[in-house]
Amino acid sequence: MRGREWARPVRPVRREVRSATPDLEEGRPPLLFVPGYGHGAWAFAEHWLGHAASRGFPAYAVSLRGHGDSEPAPEASLRAYVHDVVQVAAGLPRQAVLVGHGAGALVVAHALARYPARAAVLVAPVLGGWGTFGAALRRNPAGTLPAVVGGRLRLSRGQLFSRELPEGEARRYVSALGRASRRAQWQLLSAPDPEPAVGDPPVLVLGSPDDRVVPASALTRAARRYGSAPLLFPGMGHDLMLDARWREPVDALLDWLEKEPAAR
Template identity: 75%
Template sequence: MRIDRSADWADPIPPVRREVLSATPETDEGRPPLLFVPGYGHGAWLFAEHWLEHAAGRGFGAHALSLRGHGRSGDAPGAGLRAYAHDVVQVAASLPRQAVLIGHGAGALVVAHALARYAARAAVLVAPVLGGWGTLGEALRRNPGGTIPALAGARLRVSRRQLFGRELPDATAREYASRVRFTSRRAQYQLITHRAPEPPAGAPPVLVIGSQHDGIVSPAALNRAAQRFGGAPLLFPGMGHDLMLDTRWREPIDAILDWLEKN
């Protein structure tokens, strides 16, 4: 099947400075590098807090990308899903070996689109927000105060209760939540209006993980995401949407690394 990518040359993605934070293992054991992709409003700091060094300690080169307009990457107020996927593909292609793509939240949707253009070693979707009208319905039900203004052009807002489990101290949760800033209204709208991702190149294994207590992604949405890739979600009860910042952050990253060692 021929896939027409005429937009790539007719409307090329402009270059931008990309923030990539990395942690490398003491010895190179030939394991695939990991590329972590944060969700909208987050930056590479999301994974640098705990997961990068932990993965490196277990022998995996670990890298986290801030999508354009996020973190310390270059400003891009009108950026959308195509530009985000382009950033992921470009960084993944620069790594020394075939990479594992790990996307969180709406970053999982970016990864799903990037998989059509980059033959990843494997992929992991963490608390995935894969978009569509169902995503809007859940957002209106779970977070009407932050979602309704966004439909009128304001930036989406999420609460501390949606992002973290109850075990995380309030002061820590507030500090993390203050760093979450949605930047692109176009990308917000594309969560609802985007076209479904093309099939992944090379048919990599895909793992979906999350929590049934996530304040953003429902258990039904986790099941749908996992079924799309032929599996069932791996769940971590009591944790919030930002599993990598919660008090029990080691559990999901160890589960991911254990899965990668078997696949």
């Protein structure tokens, strides 16, 4: 029992959810994609939603409150973001697989303690702590320092994408980025470790050794937390779902689901 959940419930908001469903329903578990801070459901609707549906998986993407076309929430907390994910997952027709990108992976890690997911996938996970902040400060001081005083955390084209992505596409994606609340940004530094996941679901970690937001050592630590090793895609940027070779990681994700959790 979590007394705070009852005494101080999270304020309900209107949430944007985008979806793509297969032409033939095969009973496979739905996927719920959770974008990182500054991104909305659009980041997965660009490629991954339709591709997952083409391979038989119902696919959904939620914009956390204050992101995308969800209701503005300038003072949202990590707890509120977790609530958004749990509420959307609970409304899906079957037990879902949670897929979180960037700081959305931190949201998913906390949501796993409240929702019995079929499985989870952490894509280029930003799991918080001062080590994450130090790496971001070294790689992008101009974009990271404003977030320390409540400004917007700004990520550059070079951090998010490889050189293979056409410049016009990269500019379009960067211009679509929003911002997380100041409170949620600060909680990236001080967030407690996630509680144990309900039902001990299998967890896959995906990333790139060339990610300029999440160092390879952080990917290894994240995977070890769940008793595995990260699946790496060299030559890609932080936003694997938007980069030029976006098909490779999502196919690996779907292959893994077909072999392990989906078969269960």
